[in-house]
Amino acid sequence: MIPVVTLFPLLSFGIAAIPRRRAWRIALRSLFAVGAVLATIALVPHVDVLSGIFACLVSVVMALVVFFSSGLFPEPAKGHQAPWSRPSAFFLLVSAFWSAMLLAVTATTFVGLWAGITATTLATTFLVAHLGGRTALEAAWKYLMLCSFGIAIALIGAFMLARAAGDIGIVAGDRFSWSALALHGAQLGSPLARTGLLLMLVGFATKAGLVPMHAWLPDAHAKAPAPVSAMLSGLLVTCAFYALVRVEGVASYTSAAVLFDEVLRGAGALSLFLGAALMLAQRDIKRLLSYSTIEHAGIVAIALSLATPLGYFVALYHLLNHAFVKSLAFLGVGVVQHEQGTTSMGHLRGLRRGSGGRALLLAVVGLGGLPPGGLFISEILLVFALVRSGQHWLALFAVIAMLLGFAAFLRFALESAAGASATAASPAGPRALLGFANLALWCVGLGAFALAFLPFLPQAERLIELSRSLASGG
Amino acid sequence: MTLLFLFALAALVVDARIRTALFGYVLFTGIALSFSYPGVGNIKDFAIFVVLALVKLVAGPASILWLEKHRGLRNDLRPSFSLGGRIAVVLTALGLAHVAARLPAFADVHNVGLVFFALTTSIAVVIAHRSLIANAIGLLALGSTVSLAAVVFVPHVPMSAELADTFDALLATLVGLAIAREIARENPELDVRSMRELRG
Numbered sequence: 001m002i003p004v005v006t007l008f009p010l011l012s013f014g015i016a017a018i019p020r021r022r023a024w025r026i027a028l029r030s031l032f033a034v035g036a037v038l039a040t041i042a043l044v045p046h047v048d049v050l051s052g053i054f055a056c057l058v059s060v061v062m063a064l065v066v067f068f069s070s071g072l073f074p075e076p077a078k079g080h081q082a083p084w085s086r087p088s089a090f091f092l093l094v095s096a097f098w099s100a101m102l103l104a105v106t107a108t109t110f111v112g113l114w115a116g117i118t119a120t121t122l123a124t125t126f127l128v129a130h131l132g133g134r135t136a137l138e139a140a141w142k143y144l145m146l147c148s149f150g151i152a153i154a155l156i157g158a159f160m161l162a163r164a165a166g167d168i169g170i171v172a173g174d175r176f177s178w179s180a181l182a183l184h185g186a187q188l189g190s191p192l193a194r195t196g197l198l199l200m201l202v203g204f205a206t207k208a209g210l211v212p213m214h215a216w217l218p219d220a221h222a223k224a225p226a227p228v229s230a231m232l233s234g235l236l237v238t239c240a241f242y243a244l245v246r247v248e249g250v251a252s253y254t255s256a257a258v259l260f261d262e263v264l265r266g267a268g269a270l271s272l273f274l275g276a277a278l279m280l281a282q283r284d285i286k287r288l289l290s291y292s293t294i295e296h297a298g299i300v301a302i303a304l305s306l307a308t309p310l311g312y313f314v315a316l317y318h319l320l321n322h323a324f325v326k327s328l329a330f331l332g333v334g335v336v337q338h339e340q341g342t343t344s345m346g347h348l349r350g351l352r353r354g355s356g357g358r359a360l361l362l363a364v365v366g367l368g369g370l371p372p373g374g375l376f377i378s379e380i381l382l383v384f385a386l387v388r389s390g391q392h393w394l395a396l397f398a399v400i401a402m403l404l405g406f407a408a409f410l411r412f413a414l415e416s417a418a419g420a421s422a423t424a425a426s427p428a429g430p431r432a433l434l435g436f437a438n439l440a441l442w443c444v445g446l447g448a449f450a451l452a453f454l455p456f457l458p459q460a461e462r463l464i465e466l467s468r469s470l471a472s473g474g
Numbered sequence: 475m476t477l478l479f480l481f482a483l484a485a486l487v488v489d490a491r492i493r494t495a496l497f498g499y500v501l502f503t504g505i506a507l508s509f510s511y512p513g514v515g516n517i518k519d520f521a522i523f524v525v526l527a528l529v530k531l532v533a534g535p536a537s538i539l540w541l542e543k544h545r546g547l548r549n550d551l552r553p554s555f556s557l558g559g560r561i562a563v564v565l566t567a568l569g570l571a572h573v574a575a576r577l578p579a580f581a582d583v584h585n586v587g588l589v590f591f592a593l594t595t596s597i598a599v600v601i602a603h604r605s606l607i608a609n610a611i612g613l614l615a616l617g618s619t620v621s622l623a624a625v626v627f628v629p630h631v632p633m634s635a636e637l638a639d640t641f642d643a644l645l646a647t648l649v650g651l652a653i654a655r656e657i658a659r660e661n662p663e664l665d666v667r668s669m670r671e672l673r674g
Contacts, residue, residue, distance in 0.1 A: 082656055111635050118642050125649050129656070137657045138669045141650065145609050148646045149597070152616050155639065156593070159627040163583065172630055191579030 013095030067440035074225030154203020160196030185253020208240035226334025234327035268301025279408035321374035332360030349419035567594035617643020
């Protein structure tokens with residue numbers, strides 16, 4: 001069941017690329033995207049709760065991004081004719097990325113998780129370079145190099161952990177399984193196990209864009225086409241955090257727990273503050289959103305490092321919200337860029353008039369941590385969790401950093417909401433397809449703000465229960 | 475054998491010619507592969523081992539040589555430091571590996587110093603040269619380092635895990651070279667110095 005669902009997006013999109021007529025390709029692709037979501041939902045009883053939540057998140061957001069890209073395909077720069085920039089290749093790479101993420105979040109061992117995460121890098125490098133032009137190609141190169149090195153270090157860490165597991169008598173077949181490792185966590189106190197866990201933290205944190213391993217993120221997210229930025233920022237970072245949750249799940253049982261959490265908290269605090277401070281210096285909306293991703297990665301890392309039920313809840317809830325809101329923001333930028341021909345904050349005007357602009361402003365409200373966004377709830381809860389854990393200074397520090405991030409978004413909203421566009425509109429695509437993109441955009445927006453009500457629904461108990469079990473080793 | 479191993483890895487960093495670095499890589503990978511050969515227990519493992527060897531020793535270097543020829547690149551990795559500086563980098567890597575191998579964490583792990591030296595030199599290749607080709611060679615070397623780490627830390631690691639890692643390294647190199655080919659249209663020297671526009 002799991003391999004079939006994991007491979008479904010890749011295989012079905014391969015079939016959807018066969019028809020000659022564009023309308024058929026779009027229809028088939030849309031049908032298969034819905035099919036992939038349904039297949040993922042059917043998968044839920046066969047995997048654990050955490051995998052089920054992340055798999056559904058991946059498939060729902062990916063399907064909406066596919067709908068959006070079908071409506072508003074990101075056209076490469078003039079003169080750029082690389083084979084990977086053709087529409088058929090673009091959607092095949094998107095489907096490969098989708099399958100890779102499903103592989104990562106449904107794996108039960110660290111090797112399977114590594115294979116999924118590393119496959120996401122391979123699938124998305126060409127997507128980052130899709131638009132062509134010098135900076136996009138160089139951003140893709142930087143992304144490939146840094147993430148490949150980071151993830152290789154994570155695998156070496158997994159080998160060290162497996163060696164330590166063998167030393168305490170865990171059977172060969174279970175040495176990469178996090179359930180088995182967590183079960184014997186109390187015995188996994190050797191320096192080798194500790195080193196392995198820390199290397200895994202460094203490796204997956206590189207992929208999550210945590211400071212100081214973040215250098216690839218602002219370039220890759222800013223230079224990729226808007227739907228790809230939405231996938232990278234909304235889902236790729238989320239999957240990297242899924243990996244960190246799994247590693248933390250093992251580390252919390254070992255004697256490395258305190259050191260592991262302190263390193264994670266330190267990287268989180270640095271990411272939160274640097275991300276927020278650098279947001280103020282940005283003059284391009286995509287770079288602003290990229291640094292906001294680093295800021296939010298910091299929030300999740302800090303919450304995770306608390307290793308308490310509330311901390312786990314905040315981390316998971318923040319990841320879910322961020323995936324939707326950040327996707328909404330980047331897709332909104334895609335429409336705005338299509339309409340106004342720029343992403344420069346000095347030139348964007350009149351956002352409150354167009355659908356893309358409104359979506360972007362709505363996302364900015366959410367990302368800035370204002371109600372009714374779900375991120376408002378998770379940020380308040382993070383401060384509460386920090387105070388409850390006795391981390392008063394870090395709570396104050398986090399509030400200051402969040403205010404800096406809010407100020408950067410407020411400045412952007414005040415500058416860009418009113419007025420008339422300074423640049424000429426680029427030629428519009430077929431109206432029906434644009435409507436398709438808008439529909440996807442509003443579905444993402446609906447998802448983003450519906451999540452704000454999740455903590456008040458009976459279904460939230462599942463997430464809270466999961467957070468408790470993560471904290472107590474279930 | 476150990477001396478040959480150290481020499482091969484040092485050549486990756488010290489020599490500024492693409493072909494010499496590739497020779498160093500092939501020599502290093504060949505020795506690393508010899509560590510995993512004793513784990514080959516049946517015909518299936520042997521078949522996987524042959525595929526591993528072909529991919530690592532032939533496909534990876536051949537793709538770099540193809541790009542060099544296709545784009546008419548100079549046989550030059552564009553060193554970031556003088557020869558003395560590069561030798562100092564190798565000695566530092568050697569010192570770091572020596573210190574790491576003596577940490578209590580690795581007291582019971584045989585050959586761990588070789589893994590750390592391979593890891594530090596794989597990273598040093600990228601630092602010591604400015605050509606994107608050096609980055610690609612570093613990536614290939616890192617792939618072989620991961621395979622070596624698998625054998626050293628988990629002696630009975632399934633060959634399929636090594637195969638996955640090998641194909642990952644090869645695919646990453648091929649993807650990188652495809653991107654480098656496009657970059658070479660505007661930056662024929664493939665020099666990272668001209669990539670400063672991105673601010674990170």
